[in-house]
Amino acid sequence: MTIRELQRLGRQIFSESASRELQNTIHLDVDLIILEVLLSPNMGSCGEIAPSKDISWLYARLDEPVSDKQLQSAKSLFLRRSRGEPFAYLISRKEFFGRNFLVSKNVLIPRPETELLVERALENIDCILEKRHCLVLELGVGSGCVIISILLELMSRRGLSVGELCNSNAYSFVGVDVSQKAIDVARQNASMFKVDKFVEFKLGSCFEPIESLSARFSSILVVSNPPYIALDEQLPLSVGGFEPEVALRAGKEGLDIIAEIIGGLRSFSLKEKTVLLMEMGYSQRSQVEGILVEKGFDDFDFLKDLAGLERMLELRFN
Numbered sequence: 001m002t003i004r005e006l007q008r009l010g011r012q013i014f015s016e017s018a019s020r021e022l023q024n025t026i027h028l029d030v031d032l033i034i035l036e037v038l039l040s041p042n043m044g045s046c047g048e049i050a051p052s053k054d055i056s057w058l059y060a061r062l063d064e065p066v067s068d069k070q071l072q073s074a075k076s077l078f079l080r081r082s083r084g085e086p087f088a089y090l091i092s093r094k095e096f097f098g099r100n101f102l103v104s105k106n107v108l109i110p111r112p113e114t115e116l117l118v119e120r121a122l123e124n125i126d127c128i129l130e131k132r133h134c135l136v137l138e139l140g141v142g143s144g145c146v147i148i149s150i151l152l153e154l155m156s157r158r159g160l161s162v163g164e165l166c167n168s169n170a171y172s173f174v175g176v177d178v179s180q181k182a183i184d185v186a187r188q189n190a191s192m193f194k195v196d197k198f199v200e201f202k203l204g205s206c207f208e209p210i211e212s213l214s215a216r217f218s219s220i221l222v223v224s225n226p227p228y229i230a231l232d233e234q235l236p237l238s239v240g241g242f243e244p245e246v247a248l249r250a251g252k253e254g255l256d257i258i259a260e261i262i263g264g265l266r267s268f269s270l271k272e273k274t275v276l277l278m279e280m281g282y283s284q285r286s287q288v289e290g291i292l293v294e295k296g297f298d299d300f301d302f303l304k305d306l307a308g309l310e311r312m313l314e315l316r317f318n
């Protein structure tokens with residue numbers, strides 16, 4: 001079978017079984033799957049992104065043959081994708097902040113809008129927080145893409161090795177999640193980027209597994225992209241049908257974990273200069289503001305993402 005024939009087979013499988021959501025992108029999905037199958041021995045890896053071939057490379061080779069093994073892999077991926085499974089789960093990786101992270105069905109697929117958390121974290125570390133004994137704590141670490149990106153970006157912007165950054169006692173990195181399976185993925189990513197000795201992962205809910213840590217630090221940066229979707233909100237099949245419920249939903253109004261984090265901040269951070277950066281739903285501003293006022297916080301802003309939606313809380317205190 002040639003690549004051209006494989007394309008036809010893929011389009012046929014998709015047109016027979018793809019959901020309406022996918023009908024508009026059949027050609028692209030088929031081509032990306034074929035590209036993945038043909039190149040996976042070279043590019044099916046995570047880590048720093050290497051220059052790779054694109055769809056024009058595929059179109060220059062339409063009459064070349066595919067092996068039986070490639071045909072079987074492609075068929076299985078066509079079927080999974082046509083049933084709505086996100087592309088990132090098929091290829092076990094997703095790009096975030098310029099790097100490829102390993103993902104599995106046990107973690108949320110990193111979203112581009114969450115890169116704002118990393119950008120603001122770096123700005124806060126540079127301008128607001130103490131340059132020594134700073135704890136960077138992520139609540140709801142998932143694949144680890146956020147905390148690992150912060151660490152790697154700090155290293156590259158300062159021209160330091162990870163040992164120089166962390167051994168000097170300047171920074172400590174801790175990631176928490178309620179899902180052991182998510183922590184396993186985060187650890188794999190940390191090890192892939194060779195920072196596993198410098199990020200500690202803890203199992204538990206929000207601040208609970210780390211209560212005794214804060215006294216050792218002079219400043220604390222808490223970052224979080226918590227689950228914030230309401231219980232009855234309809235989600236597209238690719239999200240609601242495949243991504244972990246615990247990473248998406250948080251009680252009746254989607255505010256349970258946001259409230260737990262804001263509520264736990266004061267007793268966690270006693271006198272340290274503290275910044276909380278937290279992603280939230282674009283329509284949750286007034287409810288989040290209500291929680292902040294109730295807890296006695298007054299120094300905060302809501303930041304907009306590239307689409308102009310208020311997606312992030314930035315809170316400072318002490």
Ligand SMILES: C[S@@+](CC[C@H](N)C(=O)[O-])C[C@H]1O[C@@H](n2cnc3c(N)ncnc32)[C@H](O)[C@@H]1O
Nearest residue numbers: 108110140141142177178179205206225227247
């Ligand atoms: C929206 S995902 C974010 C994952 C990753 N940080 C990212 O941005 O791609 C939320 C994560 O929070 C975790 N989580 C849910 N409830 C939690 C809780 N009470 N305490 C800590 N983590 C929680 C989920 O398991 C999930 O990994």
